[in-house]
Amino acid sequence: MQYSCSISKLALLLLLFLVALPVSADKNWRINGNSKATKAEACVAPVPEMRRNHMEMIEHQRDITVHQGVRQTDNSLHGCIDCHANVDEKGSHIPVNAEGQFCASCHGFVAAKLDCFSCHATVPK
């Protein structure tokens, strides 16, 4: 009894998680905020792919850029920030890793540490 109870609890939790995830992921950043991305037709890849694989795209790009000097590309972190940084009422950019902003909101939700910005700029140049 005890055992099955914990199983059902687990199943309930899992169900909740599955329901909650799409809801949170559906936050539409093309509507929220005023970054360039809100006006853009599309990102460099379809949104579902970006959500799942953006870290691999950036990591692959970083190696190519640092070791081979290739800088003409869609997949640069610079490009992400250029497009996704919002502008506050005074006209200056808000860092993408500030609370509630593009990078921070999802990374906060899934508790994945964001290491890029200990070195990289968080606002467009």
Next chain:
Amino acid sequence: MSDKTNLARRNFLAKLPAAAATAAIAPGAVLHSADIEAAPRSEPVTSKVRWGMLVDANKCADGCSACVDACNEENGLDLHTNPEGADADATKWDQQKPVWMRSVKLKDLQSGKITNLPMMCQHCEHPPCQDVCPTGASFRRADGVVLVDRHTCIGCRYCMMACPYKARSFIHENVDIKPTLAPRGKGCVESCTFCVHRLDNGQTTTACQDACAKEGHNAIIFGDLNDPESQVAKALKKYPNQQIRDDLKLNPGVHYTGI
């Protein structure tokens, strides 16, 4: 294994593609690598180009710091200030702050002759920093630029100890202002990059060279050592010059004349 064996093998291997390339082109017509695109680089760098520099110490003016200042500004080093809560007197900071390019003054004790020269990463062909790096973060790019991949640097500072030119700096504290072209963070080693962001965007000058020319000294010539038509290659052919600590056989990309 001795260094000599290594070098001979490397030399042999390095000459293979060059020989093949030369053979493929019509006799007398050797392609040069001067065709540098103006747009951001879209193809990987190749060893057809080797970036290098000739510094004329005779033209390097006493008391001038134009190149050092330009380097600091270009690479955001001037944004880096004494960390809050550190010693009020700046002695420690002066010793620890990142410096990519230093102005060095030499005095010959016998004649009293003063020589000024800028000293920075010499972009060796056989960089000791790369040899000692435990993670592969120190590396030499195909076009001869020696860099630190700060994504893999663990901040052990072996390279700083190994460098005969004292060219590298360590970032001890968190950095508040991060320029897009010069990402920088606590815990990594860095040094002169030959303004690699400029090279990758089709420019062929460094900040120090431009600043020196602006001051009217023209002590720094930068360019492709492999291209016999480049300004630097012509100057190297014309003037007697040397590499600092050439006894170490590292073949630095930076040459000096008048020292």
